[in-house]
Amino acid sequence: MNRTLKGRVAIVGVGETPYRNHGQSPDAEFKLALEAILRACEDAGIRPREIDGFASYGDDRSEAVRLATALGLPRLRSAVMQWGGGGGGSCAAVANGAAAIVSGQADCVVAFRSLAQGQYGRFGQSTASGTVSGERAYLVPHGVISPPQRFAMRVRRYMHEHGVRQEALRAIALASYQHAQANPRAVMHGKPLDAAKYDASRWIVEPFHLYDCCMENDGAAAVVMVPSERACDLPGQPAYLLGAASGSDHRFATHAHNSPAYASANFGTVAQDLYRMAGVGPSDVGVVQSYENFTGGVVMALAEHGLFPPGQANIFLTLENLLAPDGCLPLNTSGGNLAECYMHGFEQVIEAVRQVRGRSTAQARRSDVALVIGGPMVAPASSLLLGSAAAAGVPA
Amino acid sequence: MTAPYLPAGLPVPVPEPDAISAPYWNGLREGVLRVQRCTHCGTWQFGPEWICHGCLRFDPQWAEVEATGLIYSWERVWHPAHPALKERGPYLAVLVELPHAGNVRLVGNLLGDALQDVRIGAEVEGVFEHHPESAPPYSLLQWRLR
Numbered sequence: 001m002n003r004t005l006k007g008r009v010a011i012v013g014v015g016e017t018p019y020r021n022h023g024q025s026p027d028a029e030f031k032l033a034l035e036a037i038l039r040a041c042e043d044a045g046i047r048p049r050e051i052d053g054f055a056s057y058g059d060d061r062s063e064a065v066r067l068a069t070a071l072g073l074p075r076l077r078s079a080v081m082q083w084g085g086g087g088g089g090s091c092a093a094v095a096n097g098a099a100a101i102v103s104g105q106a107d108c109v110v111a112f113r114s115l116a117q118g119q120y121g122r123f124g125q126s127t128a129s130g131t132v133s134g135e136r137a138y139l140v141p142h143g144v145i146s147p148p149q150r151f152a153m154r155v156r157r158y159m160h161e162h163g164v165r166q167e168a169l170r171a172i173a174l175a176s177y178q179h180a181q182a183n184p185r186a187v188m189h190g191k192p193l194d195a196a197k198y199d200a201s202r203w204i205v206e207p208f209h210l211y212d213c214c215m216e217n218d219g220a221a222a223v224v225m226v227p228s229e230r231a232c233d234l235p236g237q238p239a240y241l242l243g244a245a246s247g248s249d250h251r252f253a254t255h256a257h258n259s260p261a262y263a264s265a266n267f268g269t270v271a272q273d274l275y276r277m278a279g280v281g282p283s284d285v286g287v288v289q290s291y292e293n294f295t296g297g298v299v300m301a302l303a304e305h306g307l308f309p310p311g312q313a314n315i316f317l318t319l320e321n322l323l324a325p326d327g328c329l330p331l332n333t334s335g336g337n338l339a340e341c342y343m344h345g346f347e348q349v350i351e352a353v354r355q356v357r358g359r360s361t362a363q364a365r366r367s368d369v370a371l372v373i374g375g376p377m378v379a380p381a382s383s384l385l386l387g388s389a390a391a392a393g394v395p396a
Numbered sequence: 397m398t399a400p401y402l403p404a405g406l407p408v409p410v411p412e413p414d415a416i417s418a419p420y421w422n423g424l425r426e427g428v429l430r431v432q433r434c435t436h437c438g439t440w441q442f443g444p445e446w447i448c449h450g451c452l453r454f455d456p457q458w459a460e461v462e463a464t465g466l467i468y469s470w471e472r473v474w475h476p477a478h479p480a481l482k483e484r485g486p487y488l489a490v491l492v493e494l495p496h497a498g499n500v501r502l503v504g505n506l507l508g509d510a511l512q513d514v515r516i517g518a519e520v521e522g523v524f525e526h527h528p529e530s531a532p533p534y535s536l537l538q539w540r541l542r
Contacts, residue, residue, distance in 0.1 A: 130407055131532075135443065137409035137417065141536055142505050143402050144489050146477035153491050153503075157469035160516050203474040255443030257491050258501050262468070 004277050007392040009098040010231035010238035013044025013224040014350045019187050019341035023118025025218035033062035033114035034070060036220035044224045045235040046108065051224070053078030053106035055097030057089025058344055062114045062220075078106035082246070082382070087291055087375030088266075090345035092382035095244030097225055107230075112222035113346035138256035148213050148294060151377050152205045155296030158263035159207060162310040166207060168317040169295040170198050172331065173211040173338055175322035176292065180335025182361040187215060188339035212295040214337040221346040223353065228394050239356035240392035242369065243278030245270045246382035253379040265300035265376035270383055275306070278369075278385045282306035285385075286366025287330045287355045289348035290373040292337045297376035302331075305373060305383065324362040333362040345374050352386045400525055401505045401538055402487060405480030408527075408534055416444050419458045424535035427524045431500050433459040440498025461497040463522025463537060468493040468501055470514040486510045492520055492539055507540040 015036045017027075025032060041048045048071050054064035055078070064079035078100035082089035090113070097109035132140045144150060158164060177193035180186035193211060201210040231238040249268045252259045261268065275281055282305060290298045299313050307329060308316035316329075324330035334340040334351035341347050352370040354360040360367075368388040374381055389396040411418040423430040432441040432448075435457050439450030448456045469491040476482050488506040493499050506514065507523060520539040527534050 131410045132407035133410050133412045133417075136407075137411075137421075138443065138503055140407050141402075141409050141534075142489050142503055143406070143473055143476075143478070143481060143484075143487055144471075144503055146475075148475075149471065149473055149477060149489070152471035153469040153489065156471060157491075157516070160469070203472070205474060206472040251449060256501070256503055257469075258442055262501075 005095065005098050005102060005241045005244055006277055006279065007240055007394045008102045008228055009225050009241045010228045011223045011225055011353050011386065012231050012234050012236050012238050013040040013042070013046060014222070014353050015039025015041070015043055016185070016221045016347065016350060017219045019185060019217055019219040019343070019347070021187060022216035022218055025116045025118065027116070029114050029116035029119055030062050030066065032116060032218070032220035033067065033112060036112060036114065036222040037067070037071070037110050040110065040222040040224045043236055046224055049073055050108045051110055052076060053097060053100050053109035055080040055093045055100070055109055055111040056113060057082040057093040058086045058113070060113060061120065078109060082380070085375065085378045085380045087293060087344040088378035088381040089246070090291065090349060090374040090382065091244060091372050091384035092246035092374065092380065094223065094225070094241070094349060094384055095246060095382065098241050098244065101225060101227055107226065109225045110222050111225065112220065113344050114220035115344065116218045117216055118218060135255040148205050148208050151294050151297065152208055153257060154262060154377055155294065156207055158296065158300055161263050162313060164299055164313045168299055168313045169207065169212055170195060171317045171319045171322060172292065172295040172298045173198055174319045176332045176336045176338035178319070178323060179333045179362040180339035183334050183340060186335040186340040187217060188335060207296065208294055211338070214293050214342040217341045217343065219341055219343055221343045221350055223349060228392070232395070237357045238389070239353040239386045240389060240394060242280065242385040242387040242392055243274045244382070244384045245273035245277065246380050247273070248379040248381065265297050265304055266379055266381040267301055267304035267373070267376070267383065270381055271305045274383050274385060280369055280385065284369045285329070285371045286369055287324070287333060287364035288371045288373065289332055289336065289352050291345040291348060291375045292332065293375055293377070301373045301376040305371065324360070324364045326365060330362065330364040333360050333364060348372055349384065356386050356388055400527065401507060403480050403484055406478060408530055408532060410532060410534070416446065420444065421534065424524060424537055425526070425533065429461050429463040429522060429537060430458040431461055431497055432456040440500050442500040442502070461494060464542070465492040465494040465502070465520055467491070467514065467516055467518045467520055469516060470506065472510065488514065490514070490520070490539055502537060504537055504539045507538055
């Protein structure tokens with residue numbers, strides 16, 4: 001048997017709550033998760049009680065058994081959590097849920113992310129005092145504490161090795177903001193960004209300006225997956241899995257910034273696996289959603305997915321090239337983590353589904369093969385290719 | 397004694413409950429830099445682990461190494477992420493590579509003007525920053541240009 005996810009699983013429904021700034025949600029985090037899941041079922045035309053599996057990542061607090069209990073599911077079969085890596089697991093959650101379907105362990109799996117940071121604190125927030133041990137002991141006493149502080153030196157080294165200029169990072173921020181202006185769901189809708197405003201914005205930590213850093217938000221997002229043969233019986237337009245991969249390069253997670261390949265987003269082996277499963281290459285990709293924890297990580301992630309050689313980053317990463325519909329590679333077409341919502345990248349999975357369906361607010365010209373890249377510079381990382389029935393080789 | 401580079405109030409580094417990093421932290425208190433080096437295959441290793449990633453023999457030994465190296469990367473922090481740093485203003489963190497110790501890297505602060513131009517590849521030497529009044533006491537390894 002050919003061991004693959006390609007063409008075997010379809011995303012048949014997507015659901016999101018309204019997206020808000022962190023601490024602004026009137027609803028409990030678990031309620032947000034339920035709301036997104038029910039909306040995804042409605043979009044799919046599936047009764048919620050058909051769900052028999054859940055998959056998530058980043059230690060999501062909305063546990064599968066509690067969801068199954070709250071939704072009165074007749075039975076829970078698959079409950080999968082991607083280990084470690086925070087937002088690096090956004091695509092792996094989809095892949096792990098799909099793998100449960102292909103292996104016959106579940107028939108209808110929801111992959112999701114829910115967070116209300118006002119209730120539970122922010123991702124990567126520092127401990128105020130006391131002692132620190134493990135990897136953080138090598139960093140925190142030197143003031144290397146928050147996520148931008150932990151990733152800036154990796155990006156600086158990459159910029160040094162490949163001659164990447166600040167303007168390349170800026171183009172990524174501008175593309176997200178420009179796309180968000182067409183997207184009424186986006187938290188930064190109506191709040192445009194231009195080059196002058198970017199340049200004038202304060203440094204968080206060099207080389208990251210304020211606009212190089214993701215937002216912090218409340219909300220939830222979910223997708224419903226079924227076997228491909230079931231998808232044609234449902235009313236919604238499916239997006240098929242073409243390929244998925246997750247993992248980590250050789251000793252990437254070595255403590256205290258000792259990754260052998262330091263100037264990397266950790267997609268060296270993941271991207272190869274992804275394209276091999278999908279049977280496509282970088283030139284087939286029509287549109288990309290790439291997790292912006294920080295813009296510098298996007299530069300690295302895109303290059304490691306073969307979309308341009310690192311030495312060409314300054315030439316490739318221009319606003320014109322990154323805009324839908326006609327740029328050579330429309331990027332983060334909903335506004336992404338910078339300007340739609342930092343749903344730890346799961347909003348980008350949903351946006352890729354919209355692109356395949358032809359229903360984005362910033363629709364790319366070519367969207368039959370849509371790439372999603374999860375959190376860069378973390379371990380494990382993950383990425384995902386979604387596509388049309390034709391791209392997946394299944395009957396429409 | 398060198399004045400601390402960052403204000404007091406940040407969390408104090410201590411070894412994990414399994415004490416794997418204790419030789420490193422105890423060494424800094426003695427003014428000595430130690431990193432793991434496997435006596436069987438010569439592999440250098442940092443952070444420490446219970447096994448050598450080169451030959452998979454348990455309990456790699458610790459070797460004393462000279463606290464000198466090259467700046468491998470750097471960052472200038474402007475937005476404080478901890479209450480103790482609110483009044484500090486910008487500061488510099490550097491990643492220092494030790495070519496004489498298998499190119500292991502250490503994170504520290506670059507002493508001197510926080511607004512100085514930093515050059516990747518610049519030679520630096522270690523400065524032990526002792527915190528004897530802290531409970532528990534600890535020491536850090538900082539860096540200055542040679």
